[in-house]
Amino acid sequence: MTLAIDPAAHLARLHQTTPLIHNITNLVAMNSMANVLLAIGASPAMVHAREEAAEFAALADALSVNIGTLSPHWVDAMVDAAGAARAAGKPWVLDPVAVGATRYRRESAARLLALSPDAIRGNASEIIALAEQQAGGRGVDSTATAESALGAAIALARHIGGTVAVTGEVDLVTDGRRVARIHGGHFLMPRVTTLGCALSGVVAAFLAGGDDRFEATVAALACYAVAGELAGENAGGPGSFMPAFLDALHALEAGTLTARLRLEVSDAP
Amino acid sequence: MTLAIDPAAHLARLHQTTPLIHNITNLVAMNSMANVLLAIGASPAMVHAREEAAEFAALADALSVNIGTLSPHWVDAMVDAAGAARAAGKPWVLDPVAVGATRYRRESAARLLALSPDAIRGNASEIIALAEQQAGGRGVDSTATAESALGAAIALARHIGGTVAVTGEVDLVTDGRRVARIHGGHFLMPRVTTLGCALSGVVAAFLAGGDDRFEATVAALACYAVAGELAGENAGGPGSFMPAFLDALHALEAGTLTARLRLEVSDAP
């Protein structure tokens, strides 16, 4: 079965609306996430103090929360902000970086998961660990394929009533009912830090104002996959990949996106 | 009326003295601000703990403070450092990022404003919000022209007895008595995160040892405008702009600066 999904229409809406995206992300990802969001046409803001996080979340068009570098004040602010986003009807995205690595990560992720994110984005190890709420994976990098996390992703999507994206050589997106597989990207992408983290912000940008969270999440990953493929053609290694990727995201047009995209959609098993 | 301002002389002094610039800036800007300051010939240091911020501010040649990502300990350290800089006779610069967005930002900015910065650098929304001490603007990006903030900038400059720089397509600098308009830069600059934040550090670097704060601030913005214009000629998008901009700042010479600069100076209305 193939459902009609038009990522280019979602990209066009993002370009027209320039959504304000509130990010509480890790200290490694801050700069690249801001640049990725600017390149694709959103307006990023990083606001993490408990004194203002909830106020700002209600003001922004969407929120992304990433547990990559935690500390108690930040976790409290993440919980405040996610609660405020929900109360204001704004979508929010959870990125469970290395959730299986320590007890503190599992507990922090559980607090956030209880606030029903509209979308979750992680690698296979993270999605499996989050679904099982048990230890697994050591660091932030995953060697498992996204496909190996399909069952976990579907279960998690049904649990939150939202979408789950698993990134890898082939990316998966599911809302528990449908499954999309997105081909593309480039082998250098896992060698560039925080590209995955920044993608979670991009998912938030596409969710802002989107009616269909599954389609919006697929559109975000589609743009990343095509821009990554294009950047790979101009990169001599992981260092030159990042500038090329930002240039490609910035230049990405509906025609190129549609022509390049390799997307399959099916019913969830 | 045109006053004689020679930005190239200020750049030459910076190159000769390699001023040590103490920055308490936001978490997104840290890396790019350090690279911008190194590229132009200053020596950057980021020191934010209350246990050492005042001691370091007295040691450095100038201080820049940016409220982009706040938390209580940081705000206290900013206040300590600004007070220490003043006590030691060192200039300091305030960058009021997104000051209109939340109550916490307005209150933090008010505490800092009371310590009379030698210069303030922001976009039009921020300068207007700071001058009016009231809510305005949502995020960190501004759509207003710098010119729309002229009245606010002049009022603010007179209030602090220092200079105010408003960046936009055409930049403004005023000390409440004179107004400089600086043309140049590139349309990609607002699509690269923290270029504005880093400029506030550059203003601090030019204020270090400068006799005339208005001229020093104009010189800082002049270098940015010309380097931005040069970088734009070699950039294929916002990703390749940043390396090109750092290369251009590093290579910037008196002759190029003077030949390229488009600067108008007039009396304040």
Place this chain on the structure above:
Amino acid sequence: MTLAIDPAAHLARLHQTTPLIHNITNLVAMNSMANVLLAIGASPAMVHAREEAAEFAALADALSVNIGTLSPHWVDAMVDAAGAARAAGKPWVLDPVAVGATRYRRESAARLLALSPDAIRGNASEIIALAEQQAGGRGVDSTATAESALGAAIALARHIGGTVAVTGEVDLVTDGRRVARIHGGHFLMPRVTTLGCALSGVVAAFLAGGDDRFEATVAALACYAVAGELAGENAGGPGSFMPAFLDALHALEAGTLTARLRLEVSDAP
């Protein structure tokens, strides 16, 4: 006297093992350190909360600690993590950024030094200040040659029973018994922020699983020197240097490393 050191063998082992490197580093260096570690073939993770730092240090293959941007919670977590690394038999590296600049830095460094790092990496000013435990140097940049810190480095290496690396135009490594001098690199490297900080992470990556800490430290600096030299051939300034450097680190092979390396090893005086 020339001892047989084969950095290429150390690089090959790193490529085969992809060690997980736990870094508690400064806020400026986070992103570039992660990219440098990914480029050379390690798996970086930044974990600084006291709630998880010790647990993670025991899990990782090596730890690097950098005092560039301090605050009390972070210093406590650094001490916890270094203690846990020692208890688990994992090597750890100390980077004493600007240790001479403030009392807080000297005290924090003293707490860490008491936990016997396996290696220390700094510039000449930092190594001298750490060895003398007294004030010296203002900022993070050093104008002294590495050679001027030879005596301090040897004393410090004997004190910790580990290796000390002093970076400069010519780099020094000593374990108190032997001294290696490594030529190479590029004059632009001090104009790119946090390249030195990232090198301390690379030293940790080479120490992971290495039997001989002196050889492993030399191997880390050898890769940096050769990659820096190669990057310099393709860089138009400090902005384009960083992407070129990451590309060069990623592409670095045994043959190139061995052919390009200029290394002298002698007995310590």
